Amino acid sequence: MATEALGGLSPIEAFACVGVAGVGAQWLAWRFRLPAIVLMLAAGLILGPVTGIFIPSRDIGALVPPMISLAVAVILFEGGLTLSFKRLADARPAVRRLVYVGAPMGWALSSLVLHYGAGLGWESSLVFGGIMIVTGPTVIGPLLRQAKLTSRPAQTLQWEGIVNDPIGAMVAVLAMVGVTVWHSDLAIGRALAEFGLGLGFAAALGVAGGVLLVRVFRRNWVPEYMKVPLLFVSVLAVFAVSDSILHESGLLAVTIMGLVIANADLPSYYEMHRFKEHATILLVSGVFILLAAGIEFDTLARLDWARTTLFVVLVVCVARPLTVLISLIGTNLSWNEKILIALTGPRGVVLVAVAGIFAERLVENGIADGEQIAPLAFVLVLATVLLHGFTLKPLASKLGLTSGEKPALLIVGGSQFSTGLAAALQRAEVNVLITDSNRDHLRGARADGLPTFYGDILGEAAENNVEFLAFGAILAASDNDAYNTLVASDLGPEFGRDSIWQVARHKEDRARHALPSQLGGQPIAGNRTLAQYLDMLAEGWAFRTTRLTEEYTLEDWHEARPGAVPLVIVDPDGEGLRMVAPDDEFEFVPGMRIVSLLPPDLVERISNEAEAKKTEDQKEKARDQAEAVRKNNGEADYQT
Template identity: 60%
Template sequence: MAVQAAGLDPVTAFGLVGICGVGAQWLAWRLRLPAIVLMLATGLLLGPVLGVLDPARDIGALTGPLVSLAVAVILFEGGMTLDLHRLGDARAGVTRLVVIGAPLGWLASTLALHYAAGLSWESATVFGGIMIVTGPTVIAPLLRSARLARRPAQLLQWEAIVNDPIGALAAVLAFEVVLVLRAGHSAGEALLSLGFGIGFAAILGWAAGAGIAWAFRRGRVPEYMKVPVLFVTLMAAFAAADRVLHESGLLAVTVMGLVIANANLPSMTELRRFKEHATVLLVSGVFILLAAGLSSEQIASLDGRAALFIVAVVLVARPLTVLVSLLRSDVPMKERLFLALTGPRGVVLVAVAGLFGQRLAEAGVADGARVGPLAFALVLATVVLHGFSLAPLARALGLASKEQPGLLIVGGSRFTTELGATLKAAEVPVLVTDPNHAHLIRPRANGLRTFYGDILAEAAEDSVELIAYGTLLAATDNDAYNTLVATDLAPEMGRDAVWQVARARDDRPRHALPAQLGGRPFAEGHSFEELERLMREGWRFRATNLTAEYTVDHWKARRPEAIPILRVKPSGELRFIRNRDSVKGEPGARLIALLPPEATSEPRVPEGDTLGGAGPVADLPVPKADLP
């Protein structure tokens, strides 16, 4: 039973929604849980359980329009992710999952809703269209934790991204048909109205996107106004299309995002950051509002038939859709099975389903109010199920990397080759990339994986599985390029995981850069030239195992001349070391440091004590901790 509480004023309600939504996402990040689950639980706690927040009571008539605009921005973000040049070898599979899978998924979901959940054909058809959508915002973090192979990961991600707007469009079509039939219009009038509305929305979205691209490319809009102009144009296109055909604004903004994504604009980085920040805020708000708006009666309607519906979707509708879509394709059977058993639903499903559930109820469809609760139940069940099963399933089918997260090194040199060889001996995955083919000769000769090309190029997105590498080291002979790479990849990999050799003249005020540019320094602040000089003078790497008997303090006392480079934690996580004072390590960790020639020039010892790329050497007396 909900606790009765006095109503909140709209400003307080907005503040509470923002704090709880963003707070839930932050807590999910800290606990490494799907954010959608915590946001759902928070909304239910605030609304039906405690009665603290009731959107209809506290915000009033603005709730519906706010949710509609938020969904529009979320779908625009999905459209802006559709860069068609990045499909790679997953293009054929994604095409099948969209062209064949979307209609088949609509049909299968509608049947499951009608026969398993007991919805009317009207509600089942509208909600079935929405269920084409999976969940790119949910799938991305799941793929990160499962460390899936590139092609099945691309298939899952692109299916979710492309089907987001298609699911919304299917819901629009079904909903308009329901309205037309209830209004008693003829089939010809209905088709004419739908065709005109959809065509107008598509043309308007294309024109808005093309206009933005033209204005930005020609410099017609100053940099500081690009995001505001984009946002205002988005809202205007949504509102204009919605005036012609109800909910067709969702199609307009999706097409607009698609056009902008493929316009190759130089300002795409800023625009992507805008959409990412806006989406985080709006997703939080939509989830809290929709969950808090559920009534006790709606939650009570989730009976055994709702559970039967979820089972039918997970075990029948989804597998049937994927297996039929990929029949006789070049996608291996293991990947087909993995895709068939993986279909988490996410933000767009809940947001659009909640929106259309309200619309159906307002139109007089008796069970329209059940759409929202069923959507929440499906999202919660699939996110929890796949959150725990995706990684084990991928490993069982041989589609997940069994290696620990590795190191991506940008720049081939003596220093990086020796470091890579040392990590390879410690069974840490290493990839060396360089736009200069000659710089990769030494890494290849040492058996390291290499990628010839610019790590920032589109070709690298198709060839390099960044998800397999948890740490980046920018260490070319070009300080400016190192800074560019570290700055560009930091948002994707995390700033704490991006490191860079010190810039040659960074200690001078005229050359020092702001903290937000570049990666984090390490190795006592040695520059590329200094590290290469040490390697030419005979310095070598040594990996040292820390134990309860041989601690960091022992290592420091024994190695006063060593330059600490990085630490490999027992979990496999890599952490570069800024200087000797910051050296830490627990039993089971491994320290990798540079040693001078005099520390590595004694006679050889029988076995075990090795240096990266240099073979066995002596270090008498040899402690048991000093092992590769």
């Protein structure tokens, strides 16, 4: 076989292989708009059981279990950092119900499905059932963007994934610790006592570690550049100490430590959060490649595929719908929204990572069917990701819960420039939304019937009321340069730097006013300030939308519109748009539409030509109608 022929990789080659495969799969997923987890699964299977290039047990050996354990600890700590009690209290009632009612009900129903459907014992069912509460926050985001759901179901699904991520892991940890103590040689009373002491120690250690770090950060006992490294090593230390007292309790300790830090309102929280996101991407990629490469086809072959299929069907068609529909009784969601949420529950990387490590622990405790958890997790993840990846958009469209197929631009800042651009974009069949925290700035847009949002786009009100998932690009064009830069910098990581644009700042061309390249958005054509654009409009410049065809090409457009400033290009298929950058030489595609600013003389000439054509059309129409009347009345033909 390929395994024997290659002879294995050195540890350094193995680590490089895991990194390249994991990050490469995530990049390909982003590039081709595919679920990253599917490509990582394919990459791991190809490297491992298919070709034998990388076999974790052979090439890394004893390092595999501790590496996965530490990676899962950081992943769960990241989950704890996302769980702010304040934001949960402010979340929609539907999200709270899915947490308070849905999580325990999901655990119970999933355990029943695993026991009676997949045929697992109660110990394995309770542990794996807890993990199955997690609905894949790393998977649901890309699916929601692709489907372009309306606000309420999209935010409910997204928040459910974020909040239930650490809760599902904690439930699984508790179940695993219980199983470990139960299968020890201790008497029941002493086993329960050690179980309680172990959990109490883990919880206390997590709280103490979080409180200590918060105090250290608040009192500036460490410099800013050392906060993230200190956080990282603290996670590893808390995990190791707690795990040495009671197996698997370290995962509970680091999750609780993340909760404490998330709710401390630290000034450095966002910097830590972004670093944590980057670390999590690397760790998730690595864990998934390790687990997929370690899968053996013999293990998959030993699965009872009739029971496995029944298990997946029961999860998708019974356990998930029942959990959601019962949890959402009495909420303000419509039946269509409840049905969509009930039929959408993709599982992700966290499920596979945690299932893989707990499977080994169950086998170590003498529970033979624990070895089925990892392959069952792979099957469930693959089935749900593929199922929802192909059905979510058609289902949402059928239920009338999509934001439409049109491209969309969110414009921050209400002004005559924003209003004119938005109106021109609407003529190009682009959805727009103008936002501003000053109500007076939105009067013109409202008078023209344009969609608006009154409030701070970075505030919680916008998070609850603006359908961010519906917008593919953002233009920061308020009257405050600093706020434009803040908006572009804050939303850039979420939307992508290539989708964030900004009008030029006052004096930005001077060295003392220049900003680092990582701040702000991309400049638009002309690289003018908002004041300069408004001056142009005051001088008589006007927005126009032009559609190019095979007969009317880009060269014809340039020739007919000398001095025009192209601002936005709308794709011919109507699926996307992009702002035109300074000195951007865009290519001609038949059907594309150009939104541009035209100089006053050109506006007047085109208007005169349009009026003349309109008059000529009216004359021709009148002649045709007169001729038709005369024929109908039998009058003699004559020239008017």
